[in-house]
């Protein structure tokens with residue numbers, strides 16, 4: 001049974017992204033959760049953090065995040081695509097939690113077995129591929145932010161929520177399929 005640590009970033013409990021989170025967690029056997037909006041996670045790196053050396057202590061909230069990540073076999077990042085990236089609070093989480101001496105130069109963390117990036121988007125994947133945004137987001141999340149910090153990683157984008165405004169039935173069917181996909185991903189973390 002794998003312990004999953006989930007980093008979640010959406011401000012509203014009445015969102016599609018929240019439903020995706022709940023569906024994913026319904027399949028997971030054991031998890032811890034960092035809900036960045038609910039906890040008011042400070043997303044702006046301070047001058048002191050910027051100046052710290054690899055062996056200097058990290059702030060207490062950063063140490064808490066790193067301990068949760070280190071205790072897990074799987075990491076999951078659940079968020080909506082905002083302006084072709086994650087919400088600012090999650091970008092700031094990477095700025096602060098991926099510290100020198102832990103996540104890079106030198107990387108001392110033990111790579112996690114699996115990292116899952118699970119994001120929602122207004123556009124369909126085909127549209128995001130046509131503009132190059134899909135490839136860019138995947139490269140940034142898996143190539144840079146996850147990188148060698150996970151033995152395997154996957155980028156799952158559940159798109160098409162703009163349909164909600166124009167085709168309610170179409171969106172209802174797409175949404176049901178997306179939520180089942182998220183639940184299946186959650187269940188898949190139980191293996192190994």
Ligand SMILES: Cc1cc2nc3c(=O)[nH]c(=O)nc-3n(C[C@H](O)[C@H](O)[C@H](O)COP(=O)(O)O)c2cc1C
Nearest residue numbers: 015016017018080081082083084120121122123161
């Ligand atoms: C500030 C903001 C920026 C957004 N930028 C994008 C974007 O760049 N690409 C995209 O496909 N959807 C974009 N969307 C749509 C969201 O991805 C979509 O509403 C979300 O994934 C699902 O809705 P939810 O807020 O109910 O969870 C944006 C939405 C907001 C509020």
